[in-house]
Amino acid sequence: MTRYPRLVAGSGLVALLALAGCSGGSSTTSSSSSAGSSTSSSTSASTSQGGAQGELTVLAAASLRDVFVTIGKDFEAAHPGTKITFSFGPSSGLATQIVNGSPADVFASASAATMKTAADAGAVDASRLFARNSMTIVVPKDNPAKVDDLSDLADSTVKVAICAAEVPCGVAAHKVFDTAKLSVKPISEEADVSAVLTKVSLGEVDAGIVYVTDASSAKDKVQAVEIPAADNATTDYPIAVVKDSAHHDLAQQFTDFVLAPEAAKVLADAGFAGAGG
Amino acid sequence: MTIPATSPARPGTIRGDEAALGRGPWQLRLPAAIAAAFLVLPLLALLVRVPWSTLPHLLTEPIVGEALRLSLICASAAAGLSMLFGIPLAWVLAHASGPLVNLLRALVTVPLVLPPVVGGVALLAAFGRRGVLGRPLDDLFGITLPFTPIAVVLAETFVALPFLVLTVEGAFRTLDSGYAEAAATLGASRWFTFRTVVLPLLAPAVLAGSVLAWARALGEFGATITFAGNSPGRTQTMPLAVYLAMERDPDAAIALSLILLLVCVLVLLLLRGRWLTGAAR
Amino acid sequence: MRRQQQPSSGSAPGPALRAHVEITRPGERTFRLAVDLAAEPGSVVAILGPNGAGKTTLLRAIAGLSRLDAGRIQLGDSVIEDPAAGVRLPAAARSIGVVFQDYRLFPTMTVRDNVAFAARSRGASKNSSRESADQWLSRFEMTAFADRRPSQLSGGQAQRIALLRALAREPALLLLDEPLAALDASIRGVTRDELRSYVASFAGPTLLVTHDPLDALLLADRVVVIENGRVTQEADPATIASQPATAYIAGLSGLNHYRGRADRAHGSVVLDGGGRLVPASLPTDPGEVLVALAPSAITVHTERPPAGSARNTWPGTVRSVQQLGDRVRLDVIAEPSALVDVTAAAVAQLHLAPGSSVWLSAKATEVTAYSAS
Structure with missing residues (x-):
């Protein structure tokens, strides 16, 4: 009999472990970013040791992955001898890394607010807007709820998934509904855009609100339904050089390159709007 | 050998054993200390970072209460379901043999190694609106499981069930079959024997297994957010709230984790207390 | 309950047991059990044999815990197992009470609930089955233990509760499977007396499996000896003790045991192992003769005893000297060799030690000769 309590005590410890496991689990989504940042830090380390000029570490919002890989290659081609290592992740997570001193040279955020967090902490130089994203409705290929325009989402029989209010794409979705004076009760507020896209492409929900760029990269799995410009919400993408960058000049060259016309074309091809428009 | 003398003597002997263990060889004590420190240190570090001033304010936020309530209810339901179906499954695994049973045993452990998010996708494929079972459920009865609290319970049960099954299966295997034989010679049916003789003998293992299952369910994140989505008050459990809070306000996330941790420890301590008094009776 | 108050002879006789049990256990050395067994209502039949003889296998087969390969078990008029006829009643349906060697009291239940278990499993309510359990406990003067757990009982108490x-x-x-084997020697005697009184009040047949000859002699009406899966002797306890059929059985009662042939001309038995002994009388049956001689019935001399004092005298050499309680046992190599019990005083007086040459003598009246069949 006396061994029961011991058993429970033992299980208690395991339970704590499982709890810890929950936080471990919660970071699975962002693990790509942490893995990325560990590569980037090792790159920086080799930079400072070997003094190999022209190695840059760029932290960028996940939605920039495709375009930045292209732009990065173009930059490397235009600046022989340079090498760019990217780390993509949620903007807020990247900002936290920079504020905490993670070695980086450039920070490109999907939200002005996140950039402000980094700026307020004195971790980055002055930022510049280089792109703008807007929102769109996506529906499953067969569009089961026959969603044609924004107002259809207010129908209580239509199952809608959006991003949670804690992440920028959720803020934007709410802004769209507010502007259109629509009362939409989403069935789920997902942790990130890709989760919304998954739910739509699996047909578990009838519609979702995502960035235009996400809809265009997933166009073989979902169908986009445009949101009228008057109701649409936009997100600004600022870019800044990290204050503690070991290659300040090169980092500045990269941000200039992102703002240059060639890069702007790559961005536009992916569905981004120019910073000016 | 009189009884009054032996019973009170027992706790004393056990304490003596534990003292002896404490004086064990350093080859054991050193790694034990490292293991304990490894587990405890991050928790202590978390405590240091808790924003104590905002904690009372956070605690009173209705959304936190809702998430906590949902977490406790769903984790308890998942532990209950795990017991209801896991104990019979453990019995089958412990008593049947053959290649099919070996395959089944391997499959039971799959949720342990499967990334929970993949588990969630698998659940969607089975019970989702267009899933293998979900579609007929929707077509025939108009029942859709995803994005409901039931989906939370199912997702948590999916990841928690193996903990209970494996724990109880081990207990079934080491159980002395002599008691069941004795019950048979006393005229008891197999079901009556199972309920009144076997199950009470397994109680420690069932308890340990369901505590494990409950704790795993309480911390479940990946399968839940994938299969049940995130809807505050409906499917948003504490781990989901923690994850989303981390996006906006890491301090709040730490505070929420602390609350979850404290509630978990409190429940386990209460359970332990109850069990202690139950055993002493 | 009625059985407790009335002697078994007074109540309606229960059913008799008739069993023919055949079980084959394949293995490195195939074990085969083939035993016929009969037990009358109210009688106690001891199944005695060395370890590994198949006693417990036999008991488990009758209880329904092991399958028969062939044979038939009948209790009264009803056949409870007959593989050839496809009949097999499960253990729970056999109306057979079993006391296991390790008792197997349910550790999670109180003593009262253990005793109430059979009634509960027949569907009686919790209260009524506990009431009847309390009656049983009070009849056996065990009421004080009703609320204890089995772990809080002594071995003797646990044995009583199991019964x-x-x-x-x-x-x-x-x-009853070795009901006294798990007990300390110090309390075995007392517990055996209690067991005898309880079992005596039971109206049906009782089978008692034991390897302890004392259990068989003191508790049983009949003794069935099993060796290596076969019945080697079946008789009342007195006959088992005085006329053992095998060396194993003779060893149980400590007798010297010999095989031989009658030499009717001389009124003696010529022993297979050498030597001859004159018994009180020769068995009338032709064929092999068994001879039993108690170690205490043999006298030791250092010189040839005078003729006429005892019919049997023969020389030998002491191989070993061993203290056995208040006696000393000598192992004497001779024709025939014999175990001889003497007093410690005699050993000192005669200067007996390994290697001593001695003469043995035994009166004809102490030598029992009987037919081997």
């Missing part, structure tokens, strides 16, 4: 639990099932047949 009580089996009797509370009101079985037609009672099986």
Whole structure:
């Protein structure tokens, strides 16, 4: 009999472990970013040791992955001898890394607010807007709820998934509904855009609100339904050089390159709007 | 050998054993200390970072209460379901043999190694609106499981069930079959024997297994957010709230984790207390 | 319950047990059990044999815990197992009470609930089955233990509760598997006396499996000796003790045991192992003769004893000297060799030691000769 309590005590410890496991689990989504940042830090380390000029570490919002890989290659081609290592992740997570001193040279955020967090902490130089994203409705290929325009989402029989209010794409979705004076009760507020896209492409929900760029990269799995410009919400993408960058000049060259016309074309091809428009 | 003398003597002997263990060889004590420190240190570090001033304010936020309530209810339901179906499954695994049973045993452990998010996708494929079972459920009865609290319970049960099954299966295997034989010679049916003789003998293992299952369910994140989505008050459990809070306000996330941790420890301590008094009776 | 108050002879006789049990256990050395067994209501039949003889296998087969390969078990008029006819009643349906060697009291239940278990499993309510359990406990003067757990009982108490639990099932047949083996030698005697009184009050047949000859001699009406899966002797306890059929059985009662042939001309038995002994009388049956001689009935001399004092005198050499309680046992190599019990005083007086040459003598009246069949 006396061994029961011991058993429970033992299980208690395991339970704590499982709890810890929950936080471990919660970071699975962002693990790509942490893995990325560990590569980037090792790159920086080799930079400072070997003094190999022209190695840059760029932290960028996940939605920039495709375009930045292209732009990065173009930059490397235009600046022989340079090498760019990217780390993509949620903007807020990247900002936290920079504020905490993670070695980086450039920070490109999907939200002005996140950039402000980094700026307020004195971790980055002055930022510049280089792109703008807007929102769109996506529906499953067969569009089961026959969603044609924004107002259809207010129908209580239509199952809608959006991003949670804690992440920028959720803020934007709410802004769209507010502007259109629509009362939409989403069935789920997902942790990130890709989760919304998954739910739509699996047909578990009838519609979702995502960035235009996400809809265009997933166009073989979902169908986009445009949101009228008057109701649409936009997100600004600022870019800044990290204050503690070991290659300040090169980092500045990269941000200039992102703002240059060639890069702007790559961005536009992916569905981004120019910073000016 | 009189009884009054032996019973009170027992706790004393056990304490003596534990003292002896404490004086064990350093080859054991050193790694034990490292293991304990490894587990405890991050928790202590978390405590240091808790924003104590905002904690009372956070605690009173209705959304936190809702998430906590949902977490406790769903984790308890998942532990209950795990017991209801896991104990019979453990019995089958412990008593049947053959290649099919070996395959089944391997499959039971799959949720342990499967990334929970993949588990969630698998659940969607089975019970989702267009899933293998979900579609007929929707077509025939108009029942859709995803994005409901039931989906939370199912997702948590999916990841928690193996903990209970494996724990109880081990207990079934080491159980002395002599008691069941004795019950048979006393005229008891197999079901009556199972309920009144076997199950009470397994109680420690069932308890340990369901505590494990409950704790795993309480911390479940990946399968839940994938299969049940995130809807505050409906499917948003504490781990989901923690994850989303981390996006906006890491301090709040730490505070929420602390609350979850404290509630978990409190429940386990209460359970332990109850069990202690139950055993002493 | 009725059985407790009335002597077994007074109550309606229970069913008799008739069993032919054949079980084959394949393995490195195939074990085969083939035993015929009969037990009358109210009688106690001891199944005696060395370890590995198949006693417990036999008991488990009758209880329904092991399958027969062939044979037939009949309790009264009903056949409870007959593989050839496809009949097999499960253990729970056999109305057979079993006391296991390790008792197998349910550790999670109180003593009362253990005793109430049979009634509960027949569907009686919790209260009524506990009431009847309390009656059984009070009849056996065990009421004080009702609320204890089995772990809080001494070995003797646990044995009594196990018996009580089996009797509370009101079985037609009672099986006891080494009921005293788990007990300290110091309390075995007392517990055996109690067991005898309880078992005597049971109206049905009782089978008692034991390897301890004392259990068989003191508790049983009949003794069935099993060696290596076969019955080697079946008789009342007195005959088992005085006329053992095998060396194993003779060893149980400490007798010197010989095989031989009658030499009717000389009124003696010529022993297979050498030498001859004159018994009180020769068995009338032709064929092999068994001879039993108690170690205490043999006298030791250092010189040839005078003729006429004892019919049997023969020389030998002491191989070993061993203290056995208040006696000293000598192992003497001779024709025939014999174990001889003498007093410690005699050993000192005669200067007996390994290697000593001695003469043995035994009166004809102490030598029992009987037919081997």
